[in-house]
Amino acid sequence: MEPTTTQRPTYYEELRRKGYSRRDFMKFCTMIAAYMGLEASGTAQVANALMQHPRVPVIWLHFQECTCCSESFIRSSHPMVADIILDKISLDYTETLMAASGHQAEAAMRKTMEEHDGEYVLCVEGSVPVYEDGVYCCIGGRSAIDILEETAAGAKAVIGWGSCACNGCIQAAKPNPTGATPIHQLIKGKPLIKVPGCPPIGEVMAGVLVHLVTFGRIPELDRIGRPKAFYSKRVHDSCYRRPYYDAGLFVESFDDENAQKGYCLYKVGCKGPTTYNACGVTKWNNGTSYPIQSGHGCIGCSEANFWDNGASFYTRIPTFPGFGIESNADTVGKVAAGATAVGLAIHATAATLRGKKKGAQMETEGQANAAELD
């Protein structure tokens, strides 16, 4: 991002002031560049950017959500990540972590919006309820939708953290009583990055922010607005259990021998084959593990509608809409095929009976013709 008029300290200056050594700083740059999928020279780019660019002001809003995105973020593997963004270095306003409260906090936000109009990055955690004029989520006496519209207007870019902001997550599941709406449906005409997941991986969140700072523009996005560096592959395509899938070796139930052997979790409901995320590569909690590694199938938390998609977390084929809890496409299909077979059998019987006369006539004719050949 270009230096701004009011000269603020750079990220590097702030970090040194907090007591990080240059070595710590370079280690951080190397790690984050690797997570971002940059080539080796990317480390220098990241380092340069963080040394030269003043901090980017960030307004981080919390709407209908559980704060798991923030939790994930502050636990991303390098403490510097949290320090860069959260520890007052960059974060001008966030309800859950700022020291200020009440009017003071609102004033801080207003100040950032005025001083850095068109420069600040707006991060949104949570969906926005739109029913009843948005009364289901109010902060400081104003509705979420109001706040969002106002803050988005002066933002340089908007980041939707987590499935709530990107696709509505559980609040938007049927029957969606509050009209929970993902932010891309409410904000138009701003660069918008979707970082779905419940929560998204901390390193992925950090990677997106560092990309913004390093290159001054939003990362390359896929067709539905997610950063390609993290969401271009299915969990299934980077899963370490994949060889078992290809070998056709599956866990049949969570207490069987196959589960012990670590076979593929496809048949106990793993949604890895339909879920785009970086879990298999980046993993969680400092690269310790991820759901599949700890023996539970992927629940598809970064996919739209993962609550409503039909299958439970423990079955693979979804229940077929309108046909009861236990019926999936196969049950419905088998019944349909069976009914068809019965219908055809009835038709065959009726046709035989109705066609008796004509059939007999054809038969006599045919026999007579055969006789003539002698």
Next chain:
Amino acid sequence: MKTTSFRRVYVWELPVRLFHWINALCITVLCITGYLIANPPAILSAAEASNSFWFGTNRFIHFATAYVFLFNLVFRFYWSFVGNKYANWRNFFSFNRRFFRRIARVLKLDILLLDGQADAAVGHNALAGLSYFVLFLASLVMIFTGFGMYADMSTWWLPQLFAWVPGAAGGDYLLREIHHATMWLIIVFVLIHLYLVFFHDRRDGLGETSSMISGYKFVEEEAFPEARQKKLEQTNAD
């Protein structure tokens, strides 16, 4: 006793017959491999995973067959513009009054088994034409959802043409469900199709089944213009 004499009519050209059987084979293979993808059998095996790849092979067969299925269908689409009149697209897609009247006649005679004037179709009867149009649509659904899911596993430009499908459909998950459910639609089509072929062949004795092998159907002498002319003259003379 006098039997009507028949004339041999070349109805299904060789390309149409080839299309038909390749398509039938592809659908069979795709249904079997697809069903296995959805419901893999339980195997308790002590073998090392590295020595075994049957599920991968099964998927490979599914995808390879999918390409054949696609190209075959594209070819048939082309042929519906250059082939003979029985192969023409109008047999499947001409929703005018006459078409619906013909459908009603087929419904009455062949499905409800009532008496009445037979529909003089030599190629597809109107209802059959409509059912093939439905099959064509189902095939398109399979191709769009299938290649939509497949695009991500491939670097070739052709599957990439379908890379927009998952986003437009709201995720891979729904695609898979549609893909899966449409398989059953196709299976039901196949059941009815097979039955009706046997039904017609048995009732009418005109070589319905073998026509897709030899290309010929047998049409009664009376159906040809000269015969009709002669009959007309005779009635006039009476």
